[in-house]
Amino acid sequence: MIELKWTKDMEQYLIDNYNKLTIEELAKNIGVTKSSIINKAFSLKITNNVKNKDRGNINIFKNINSEESAYWLGFIYADGYIVKSENDKKHHNYELGIELQESDISHLKKFNKIFNDYYKIKTRIRKMDSLDILNGNEVSNRLNKTCLIRIYNKEIVNDLIKNNIVQNKTNSDIFPIIDDDNMFLHFLRGYIDGDGSYVVDSKNRYIISIQGNNKKCFEFISNKLLTSFNINSYITKDKTGWKLNIRKKDDVLKLIDLMFNNSNIYLDRKYEKVKDMKKAVFNRNIKDN
Numbered sequence: 001m002i003e004l005k006w007t008k009d010m011e012q013y014l015i016d017n018y019n020k021l022t023i024e025e026l027a028k029n030i031g032v033t034k035s036s037i038i039n040k041a042f043s044l045k046i047t048n049n050v051k052n053k054d055r056g057n058i059n060i061f062k063n064i065n066s067e068e069s070a071y072w073l074g075f076i077y078a079d080g081y082i083v084k085s086e087n088d089k090k091h092h093n094y095e096l097g098i099e100l101q102e103s104d105i106s107h108l109k110k111f112n113k114i115f116n117d118y119y120k121i122k123t124r125i126r127k128m129d130s131l132d133i134l135n136g137n138e139v140s141n142r143l144n145k146t147c148l149i150r151i152y153n154k155e156i157v158n159d160l161i162k163n164n165i166v167q168n169k170t171n172s173d174i175f176p177i178i179d180d181d182n183m184f185l186h187f188l189r190g191y192i193d194g195d196g197s198y199v200v201d202s203k204n205r206y207i208i209s210i211q212g213n214n215k216k217c218f219e220f221i222s223n224k225l226l227t228s229f230n231i232n233s234y235i236t237k238d239k240t241g242w243k244l245n246i247r248k249k250d251d252v253l254k255l256i257d258l259m260f261n262n263s264n265i266y267l268d269r270k271y272e273k274v275k276d277m278k279k280a281v282f283n284r285n286i287k288d289n
Contacts, residue, residue, distance in 0.1 A: 004030075004031055004032055006040060010032075011040070014030065014037065014040060014041065014044070014046070015044065015046055017152070018041060018046045018048070018049055019048050019049065019050060020050065020152040021050070021152060022049070022050060022051060023038065023049060025154065050118070054116060054118055055115050055116065055118045055153070056114050056115035056116040057114050057115070058115070058153055058155050058156055059155070060072070060114055060156070060159075061073060061156060061159035061160050061162075061163055062155075062159050064163060064183055064187075065180075066183075067186045067263065067264060067265060068265065070178060070183040070184075070186035070187040070190070071186045071189060071190040071265045071266075072111060072114075072190060072265075073160075073163055073165070073176055073178075073187055073190065074176070074186070074187035074189065074191035074192075074194070075111075075190035075193055075194045075267075076096070076098065076160065076165060076190075077165060077169070077175065077176055077190075078190070078191050078195035078196075078212075079098055079099075079100065079194035079195065080097060080098045080165070081096075081097050081098075081167070081169075082094075082095065082096050082157050082161070082166070082167055083095040083097075083157075083167065084157055084161065084167065093152075094152060094153060094156075094157040094158070095150055095151065095152055095157065096150070096151040096153070096156055096157055096160065097148065097150045097151070098148070098149050099146050099147070099148040100146060100147055100148075101144065101145070101146055101147070102123055102145040102146055102147050104147065104267065104269060105121060105123070105147040106268060107267050107268070108121050108148075108149045109121065111149065112149060115151070119149055119150070119151050120149070120150075121147055121148070121149050122147070122148050122149075123145060123146065123147050124145070124146055124148060125143050125144070125145055125146075126143065126145075127141060127142070127143060163176050164176045164177065169214075170213050171213070172214070173214055173215075173217075174214075175214050175216065175217035175220065181228050181229075184224055184228070185258050185259050186265075188221065188259060189259040189260070189263065189266060190265075191210060192208065192210055192259075192270070193266060193267035194267075195210050195211055195212055196210035196211070196270075197209055197210075197273075198256075198270060198273040198274055199273075200276070200277055204280075205247060205249070206247070206249040206252040206253065206277060207247050207252065208245075208252050208255060209246070210243065210244045211240070211242075211243050212241055212242055212243075212244075213241040215235065215242045218235045218242055218244040219235065221233070221244060222234070222235060222244060225246075225255070229254070229255070229258060231246065231254060231255055232246070232248055232251055233245060233246045234247075253277070253278075253281065256274055256277065256278070260274060
């Protein structure tokens with residue numbers, strides 16, 4: 001390899017990414033040898049580079065064949081984002097991010113366990129104007145405290161892309177297609193944890209719903225639920241997008257059992273809703289008897 005002359009931009013990229021990427025990744029992205037990276041880092045007095053073994057299972061999304069990979073694929077499809085930026089031939093940025101309300105920080109910690117707790121989980125105060133606009137409401141200028149994990153890894157991002165997680169997914173009709181029944185149920189549980197809800201309303205109606213913009217995804221899920229599990233659902237449209245609904249009580253309870261029996265990963269806050277639903281059914285059965 002013909003050595004490139006280090007520029008200020010190359011040095012800044014090294015400084016910004018030395019504790020995020022391996023020596024091999026930095027050398028490839030910048031276009032220099034590994035020894036050049038090491039020497040330049042020494043001269044700039046930057047340390048604490050990562051090693052692949054420190055970051056746990058970076059191959060988790062290569063094959064969607066486990067509860068862990070299917071659940072988190074569904075959750076990321078709902079509540080995550082990816083960035084794949086190639087501004088020029090030398091500098092690349094690959095990022096996976098998930099941002100939740102601060103009270104759900106334990107869920108990000110579950111995700112970070114996959115990577116040996118390598119990545120930092122940060123909190124910040126955010127204006128919720130964009131969410132107001134998305135929901136068709138007036139801008140309220142309200143603030144909310146959130147927690148955020150950002151993962152810089154080319155392999156993870158590319159594997160997510162191969163599984164149909166795309167940038168700017170709000171306006172895309174691309175979505176993950178999970179044919180295996182067991183993996184589909186884990187995926188769906190993750191998706192509902194991100195963008196869905198479990199409700200018993202004032203009229204004692206049991207409801208599972210998911211809000212989104214991708215009608216084709218909802219059509220796939222609806223068809224899969226019917227053909228594989230004999231569960232009926234329907235799709236509606238409102239001013240903010242599409243909604244997939246399951247409102248027949250027996251179907252709601254059946255799907256809950258299918259998704260949560262022998263499951264190990266779920267958003268604790270929504271699992272409490274599921275337990276409340278099951279408890280309400282139990283209490284009503286006792287009362288009726």
